[in-house]
Amino acid sequence: MKKNPDLSILLLTAILLLTGTIMIFSASSPTCAMLEDFNNDQYYYLKRHLTNVFLGIGAFILAYKLDPKKLEKYSPLCYLGALLMLIMVLLPGIGIVAKGARRWLGFGSFTFQPAEFAKALFVIFLAEFLAKTGDKIKNIKYFLKITGLTILLMILIEAEPDLGTALSIAGILIIMLYISGANIKYILSICALGVIGICVLLITGHSYRINRMKAFLNPWQDAQDTGYHVCQSLIAVGSGGVTGVGFGDSRQKFFYLPEQHTDFIFAVISEELGFVGSFMIVMLFILILYKGFKTASETNDSFLRLLAVGSASMIAFQAFMNIGVVIGIVPCTGIPLPFLSYGGSSLITTMFLMGLLFNVSKYCSRHGRGWELGSDDEEFDSGYDDEQDDEVPDNIQNDAKKESKNYEDKNNITKSDLDEYTETPEKT
Amino acid sequence: MYKEKISVLYFMIIAGFMLLICRLWYLQFYERNEFIKLADDNTIRHIPMPAERGLVFSSDGEILVKNSIYFKASLLSIEVENISDTLDKISTVIPLSVKEIGYIKKKMSEYTLDPVIIKDMLDYGTFCRLAEIKAECPGLLLEVQPVRDYPFGVSACHVLGYDGPVSEEEVNNPDNDYSVGDFNGKDGVEKEYDERLRGKKGSANVRVNAAGRLIDAVGVDFPIPGDSVFLTIDSTLQLAAEKALRETIKELELKNGESSGGAAVVLNAKTGAVLAMASYPVYDPNKFARGISQKDYDDLINNKANPLLNRPIHGAYPCASTFKIITSSAALQEGLAGEHDHYYCKGFYDLQGHVFNCFVTSGHGWISFEEALAYSCDVVYYEIASRFKIEKFLKYIADFGIGSKTGIDLPGENSGHLPSEQWKIKTYGEPWYPGDTVNLSIGQGFVEVTPLQVARFTMAVANGGYLYRPYIVDRIESAFGNEVEKVKPHLERRLSIDERFLAAVRRGMRGAVSYGSGRAADCEYAEVAGKTGTAENFPTPENPKGLNHTWFTSFAPYGDPEIVATVLLEKSGGYGGELSAKIAKKIYDAKFK
Structure with missing residues (x-):
């Protein structure tokens, strides 16, 4: 069948992209203006972020235009591509080292983080694998196969080291396994294994992790050293109060907060915009999750469904972990906040995942009865549906129509859907 | 089947996000005053503004103790470009002995952040002449130096007492509002009535970044000059x-x-x-x-x-x-x-x-x-x-x-x-x-x-x-x-x-x-x-x-x-x-x- 995409996804993307741009500027400009490292240029990060935004929009359009059929077909390549990049980044002389971690590939001023791209590639691969496996995932053989492949990626990522990304991938694996009906006992077993693995890492791995754990349990005990990040972050969030200190007036961004435009940007947002602002940001991520899960529940194709769940979950999981660190309920792991943290690879990956979600939304039957939440939101949703006809350019609509043809036979459109969308003439 | 799982998962994740919102509410509503105070402690520095010490009069209206202004010239080692040239220029105004120059050079070579004092108790004329050459001498620091003045000299010295720099113990005693470099009375009326004569220090409140550099001014608490003490002494x-x-x-x-x-x-x-x-x-x-x-x-x-x-x-x-x-x-x-x-x-x-x-x-x-x-x-x-x-x-x-x-x-x-x-x-x-x-x-x-x-x-x-x-x-x-x-x-x-x-x-x-x-x-x-x-x-x-x-x-x-x-x-x-x-x-x- 052929559908118009859910424009509210586009709207959410636009809001978050705009918010991110403004807040990255606000968080980074005063310190950039002060430091000679940045040529005292207050627009230093803004300029670079705008470049990332254009690349991100490109990634969004690419993901939106991809033919899901082809995506499904080439998904093993996604896995292999991710694997290759992650191996390359570990090779001395190829991977670029910064801040004590070998995370970047590239040349000159153009660098990217393969681990970030691996998140998106892994979502595609996992969706295809689980869709293809279907109910056989209950079989331990398939379960172990996909778990093994995931752990391989995680080990490579952790070797950089980048525990945050590795955890994100693990989180998505568990969510996707659950959705595709894997045995709950198996899932709980790998969760337990994961906890043991983290404990082993804590004891044997880098000493900074033990300190981070201590700092998480009681940041104020050593507020000047190990607990510094968390304490300064809590001070920023707390001092924002209900309405915030005012946009641009953060005090904590003046070198008190570490990574104030990347991992801790949410602290600056909370400080400047208060609970009102931080609540809105959390709500935006809840809405992305809602859109993703709603889209998933409204599509009958299991690959598309898993793609939607995976994309939305990947974004929401990272948001949860990042905000959790900032407000001190998750130990420090170094996960960026999608859309809002400065960082090209992260933004491109996020935009690509949103593009995928937007893409999938073309193929879903609206007002699916199986999705309880759908009925609650009927009016809101249809409101956007009414507008979208005027707004979406013809060429996109035509593209969408062309691509969706391949999926018509796979989608069982109910009678009620047909009644609703009479403008879709093609039907079996 | 999958729709049910999606619902379950959705609500589980939403519950997680609700946890975030509760925590945000706790931090930004219940605990906000505590954190605002911490943020102020973090960023606001109080630069002390000394209060003028009170005067002492005799019963017939003579000023027994007053304050005079002198000036102090010092060098900031990090800003001085050429120490010999600078000292040559300065010695055209203040005659410096070879021994003094040697001492200053030795001090300067230690690269301390504290200014190295060239000479203090300079009069206004010397101060003006130094101010003229200040532009040619980077790192030359001219400061006002308030000095307690006893115009009657030795007269009534035991009654009036004298003041001097506060001791380390006095600075460390939390009951006192002293900081290093403050003066207090050491004997006589100066000591007995120190609290009244001292006045209340003011402060210029500025916001600084984590490196201690100034961002902007927040306000000024003006100092309150010390009280004047009138003695029964005729x-x-x-x-x-x-x-x-x-x-x-x-x-x-x-x-x-x-x-x-x-x-x-x-x-x-x-x-x-x-x-x-x-x-x-x-x-x-x-x-x-x-x-x-x-x-x-x-x-x-x-x-x-x-x-x-x-x-x-x-x-x-x-x-x-x-x-x-x-x-x-x-x-x-x-x-x-x-x-x-x-x-x-x-x-x-x-x-x-x-x-x-x-x-x-x-x-x-x-x-x-x-x-x-x-x-x-x-x-x-x-x-x-x-x-x-x-x-x-x-x-x-x-x-x-x-x-x-x-x-x-x-x-x-x-x-x-x-x-x-x-x-x-x-x-x-x-x-x-x-x-x-x-x-x-x-x-x-x-x-x-x-x-x-x-x-x-x-x-x-x-x-x-x-x-x-x-x-x-x-x-x-x-x-x-x-x-x-x-x-x-x-x-x-x-x-x-x-x-x-x-x-x-x-x-x-x-x-x-x-x-x-x-x-x-x-x-x-x-x-x-x-x-x-x-x-x-x-x-x-x-x-x-x-x-x-x-x-x-x-x-x-x-x-x-x-x-x-x-x-x-x-x-x-x-x-x-x-x-x-x-x-x-x-x-x-x-x-x-």
Whole structure:
């Protein structure tokens, strides 16, 4: 069948992209203006972020235009591509080292983080694998196969080291396994294994992790050293109060907060915009999750469904972990906040995942009865549906129509859907 | 099936996000004030703005202590480009010796963040000339240097005290609001009234980043200048007392060939206000205020005459014959002597085989009670004392304020010493002998007093028995001129002596000046009444010749006493009537002329 995409996804993307741009500027400009490292240029990060935004929009359009059929077909390549990049980044002389971690590939001023791209590639691969496996995932053989492949990626990522990304991938694996009906006992077993693995890492791995754990349990005990990040972050969030200190007036961004435009940007947002602002940001991520899960529940194709769940979950999981660190309920792991943290690879990956979600939304039957939440939101949703006809350019609509043809036979459109969308003439 | 799983998963994740929202609400609503305070502590620095220290005035309006502005030139090593060139340029304005240049260069090579001081206490002219070359000398730092100024120099130095940089312990004491580089009073009024004189420091509040660099200004808490303190000191009397004391002691030192010291106290006879308080030798508080050199300080500390001692309140001396004022009053009150009694002085007194001599060894012959005081006949008092029970006698002595601090508002007061039977047993392992009482009656033996204590009981005798607490500060005004606090005279107690007996004692004291031992104090402008005293000393390492201390305590006019003047000369030799009484006369001349 052929559908118009859910424009509210586009709207959410636009809001978050705009918010991110403004807040990255606000968080980074005063310190950039002060430091000679940045040529005292207050627009230093803004300029670079705008470049990332254009690349991100490109990634969004690419993901939106991809033919899901082809995506499904080439998904093993996604896995292999991710694997290759992650191996390359570990090779001395190829991977670029910064801040004590070998995370970047590239040349000159153009660098990217393969681990970030691996998140998106892994979502595609996992969706295809689980869709293809279907109910056989209950079989331990398939379960172990996909778990093994995931752990391989995680080990490579952790070797950089980048525990945050590795955890994100693990989180998505568990969510996707659950959705595709894997045995709950198996899932709980790998969760337990994961906890043991983290404990082993804590004891044997880098000493900074033990300190981070201590700092998480009681940041104020050593507020000047190990607990510094968390304490300064809590001070920023707390001092924002209900309405915030005012946009641009953060005090904590003046070198008190570490990574104030990347991992801790949410602290600056909370400080400047208060609970009102931080609540809105959390709500935006809840809405992305809602859109993703709603889209998933409204599509009958299991690959598309898993793609939607995976994309939305990947974004929401990272948001949860990042905000959790900032407000001190998750130990420090170094996960960026999608859309809002400065960082090209992260933004491109996020935009690509949103593009995928937007893409999938073309193929879903609206007002699916199986999705309880759908009925609650009927009016809101249809409101956007009414507008979208005027707004979406013809060429996109035509593209969408062309691509969706391949999926018509796979989608069982109910009678009620047909009644609703009479403008879709093609039907079996 | 999958729709159900999606719902379950969705609600689980939403629950997670709700946790975030609850935590945000907790941080940003319930705990927000705590975090706002922490954020302020984080970012707001208070740059102290010093408060101007209060002024000190005499009662007749002379400025005794003020603040002067000087300037300080220093170099910031991180900003100086070429140290030799810079010093060459600076030495065209301030002549620098080779040694000084060497010292500065050595200090500069240590690359400290603290400025290296080139020279301080620069005057305004030098400051202006330095300011002209400042542009050519990067790193040259010119600062205002407020300095405590004592325009009268050594005058009243012991009363005023001096101020100096706060010590490390004072900075570390959390009760104090001191920071390094602050000054506080170290002695005298400067110390006693430090809290009032200090004012309240202000601060320029600025927001800084984590590296401590300024972001913007938040506001200013202006400093509150210290209060002005008005002393009861009368500058005329003070200067007169100092001059008389200085001249006499210099003469004595020349004559005796050893250092000496002295004290003079003038009280308002009706209130206890201190009109003059002089001590000799003196020191210059300006030296402390300008940063005293080690040599000058050592000279002060090692000086045997101890110039830092404020003798009127810090020094304790044998009371000598001025004590007879107390003995007379107590004996009259107890009925052990009558004001019309007559005694026979044969030059000595025999107390159960122990002979006590009168200072006039030939004896005074027949002598009345009044004359005994006037001529200071010892034998009469030996006789009276032998009738006294010591407990009773000591009670009277304590009533006159011997052995207890007067409570004057100056630091470090000495309480003197009042012996007792228990004290003697404890100290000497001997009981109190009748001979001790006899000795005590003429102020010899174990009793020790400060000149201020003597002046105080003289005041009480003069004014009809009212023992006021001596005080030095008359009122305190805020820097803006409105009166903050007026000190009222404080009556400690009424002496337990009837006025008629006190009148008899006053008659004796008048006799001492008009025909007796204190004739040297006879002043043509007012009727003076007084009592001489001569403390005989045994030779000691400090006083190898065993020279006498001499006293004179007095009041005037006799009919309606206005002021009390007490003088003590250490190791003067001679007798009180000749030396100390002359100083008192000069004070009365200055007062009543």
